[in-house]
Amino acid sequence: MWRGCPVPFAMYTVPKLTDYSAQALETAAADCVRACADEAAGVRNEAELKAFRDRWMGRKNGVLTQINDLWLKAAPKDAKREAGRRVNQIKAHVEDILLKAEFLRLELATGTPLRSGRVDISLPGIRRPIGAEHPVLRTSRELVAVFQKLGYSVADGPVVETDYYNFESLNFPPNHPARDTQDTLFIAGQQAKPPRERLLLRTHTSPVQIRTMEKMRPPIRIVIPGTVHRNDPPDASHSPMFYQIEGLAVDTNITFGDLKGTLDHAMKEFFGSRVKTSFRPSFFPFTEPSAEMFVSCFICGGSGKRGTDNAPCRPCKQTGWIEILGCGMVDPNVFEFVKDNGYDPKKVSGFAFGMGADRIALLKYGVDDLQLFFQGDVRFLRQFS
Amino acid sequence: MKISPQWIRDFVDLTVDNHRLAEDLTAVGIAVEAISGSGPDTVFEMEIGTNRPDAMNHYGVAREAAAIYDLLLKPIEPNVPPAKGDAKFSIQVEETRLCPRFTARIMRATSIKPSPDKTAHRLQLLDQRPINNAVDATNYVLWEMGKPTHVFDMDLLEGGKIVVRKARDGERLKTLDGVERKLTSEDLVVADAKQPIGLAGVMGGFETMITEKTKNILVESAWWDPGTVRKTSRRHGIHTEASHRFERGADFESTVLSCDRVTELILQSGGGDLIGDVIDVVSNRMDQAPVALHIAEVRRILGGKIVASEIYRILKKLGFGVIPAGEAEQEFTVHIPTWRLDVEREIDLIEEIARLHGYDKFDNTLPAFTGAVVDLPHAAVDTALRNRALALGYNEAVSLTFISRADAERFASASGEAPVLELENPLSEEASVMRTAMAPGMLDMLAWNLNRGSEGVRLFEMGRTYEMRGAEPSEPQRMCLGTTAAAVKSALPAAAVLDVSKDEQSGVAEAFRLFKGEVENLLAKFAGELAYDRQTAEYFHPGRSARALLDGTVVAQFGQIAEDVKAARKLRQEVFLAEIDLERLYTCGLRQVKFWPLAKYPAVERDFSFVFADAVEFEQIHRAVLNLRLDDLRSLDPVEIFRGGSIGAGKYSILLRATLQSSARTLRDEEVAQWSAKIVAALQGLGGVQRA
């Protein structure tokens, strides 16, 4: 019967309100907003838009004005506040509907999508440059954090050390062949001093072990990050300066199993829970038994081969294992130097370990040249941002 | 060091293949680093610790293998023919402490020729060049059992005797390498009746060496004091396979055995007669005290439950004498084999037990711990500064600790004229002094980037510098920021530009201001009032650098680098540096956050446009207005600066904005007008002329 003909507009008229309860106000407001939206949907051209605008927003007898008169002005005193709030809500809705209707008309007129707040989100964002942490220091901080969580305090000591702290108290007797392996850099003009007071650049962070045990009684757990120096000319795998992280735990019941367990836990925290550790006998004057710790290669997963073509894994030299650090039980001779501060080797035992943060960073990030760490080249550094 | 697994198989009947052997040796610390060759010619490249001279030979490695696999180790039993006649030769040891044992054998009518194939081949596998049957015999024995020996041409020894003595100052000896050496009284020598014929434990003499003419041979096998050998080897710069072993400690009880073995090999290959008995001068017997080993101590150190029978088995296989002491197998008396000079304490035995038991067989455990966890005292400050620098776009960099003498002089330590720390044995002239400041390293890094096409560079470094304070070295911590002009300019937001003049100077001023702001962003973390002056070091641009003082203490200097420094380092751009004295900042402490109630009443802004002479700086203007002590003056900010145009040379115009706000009430127009008039008067007092 009505087919083919538009549904005749049931034009909205503003009802008088008798019931000013919140419920009634809400219903009336909802009816009004719905009517407005329905009428807006019918707008097809400029003329209809103008008619729509006048009917709703007209100052003289527009729907909004009527609502103001019929609902707000007529409202009983105690309902004025709530009625006012509702009327303002309706106003905001109607304005919004009108705005949309206007954009819609524009779209119809031009045939292009609306600019209604739309931007090209594919354009590159404007970035403020953010600096990158140095990869070695970041590695060092991450490792230190692992040990902090295990109860280790951070300690440090001087880079310019005495022979006593760098060698003698670590059980490197004068003229011992083990000193030859350290390629020490010495400070000039020390000949007048007794040998043990002569200054040198510490070749490892281990002197801080003694310095800390002199200051603190057991039990102790410390982790020591810092720079060390060796007389090694710089090349792709050597540097006269590098970063070490040293650890020391001394208590009444520390065992070799504790050393292994602690380092195994730390490596799993750092490299991921899948890595395995393995310990091999080694020699350091200040630990006994001494060990080198290997982790299963975190690059090839321990298989020694990489990728689908089974290319040889270089970081682990195809062995599936990477040497990470040296460690061992603190040698009783070392405790003898601090015995008076509670370190009686018959009563306490402990373990120590030391690793190169540079080397670990090199492996972790696959960097092929140690020198890149010390050039400050922003093309390199920014990769770690 | 190279080892032939085939040679090891002479001493122990191994059932494993060479690869498995290499793995198992490595697991007990006799590390095989690489394997080359194949079959009987397989060679292991070994890495033996300096404490294990006993394992630097085939028999020693065989002993480890026998212990690993619980196999029998076959003894070395030289077959020496019966001796003829009497040697009529005397050995006289003057330095009995340095040469507690000297063993010798003499043979006659032997012939010198190439070694038998087997000997030559084995030496060649180890990269040893065969020379002749006598010399090769000593070499063979060195690689077989680790005991260095020496052979002399008997007929070239004067006076029918050997004397072990200190050299006389000025005495000379031509060593086997052909070098004429001047000896001192600190050198221990083997001499004949007349002169030195060998540097004890290091190298024999040239004049008495074996040649094809040699008929009669004296074999020496001695035990030398390790320290003396080491010193002599150092003094003369000679490192030999012999000195390597003697300075680490040879086997005292192997002198006769090694002497006999050399003799056997020479007589087998060259024929001849053995003359007389072995001459064995023992002046001082090595006394290795037995060590008490407690099972409880093994467990205290290693953890786990390693059993007494396992401990007993391991030590016995390695050649230790193990005798139960006390009751219930809780204690052993352990006698140390003479080849193990590295073992003298209970802990050394515990290491042997752990090593052969297998490190990986011990359970991983975590120790219990109670106690406080503390960070370094300055960790919070360092972290705050580092995070701010990163947020400002500076990349964290690390430069080397060494600088050149010239840079040390130019970039003197921040604390003034403190003496520098110089290296005794620097890597190079350019790296001979410990850095006194971080500026040289930073400038090098900036130059490095500019030379590689990176224009916008921002770097910072935190670390130590070095100087002497009195008699003690000191390591003050510093922070250094370095950036290129391009990086600074690109970061300047258009809305922040103050100086709108169209000249070059305005760009410079704005760049400086931006860099200053970055420094302020760092220093704002600290408690105290910031002030600035122009007393910067000479390597800064005199007009474009400043010192920052926090409550009167100098904490930083920053700004553009001086033209001559820029030129000397061939920097392709202007660069800015900030040197921050962390040592002093640490004493200031981080700023405590304090809450101020939010304003309830509106703020009023009043603008003042003035022309000043260039000599009047903002600091003076600011202070003049602050000195009015207007209670409700919240701030006085520069809004715009302009030079040129109608302003006239030597002057600039500045638009200032005063913000007035009361916390108690809304300000009245009259009082604002009154205060404005005071501000105008103060500015006029500085010679400013108000613009319409």
Ligand SMILES: [Zn+2]
């Ligand atoms: Zn791998």
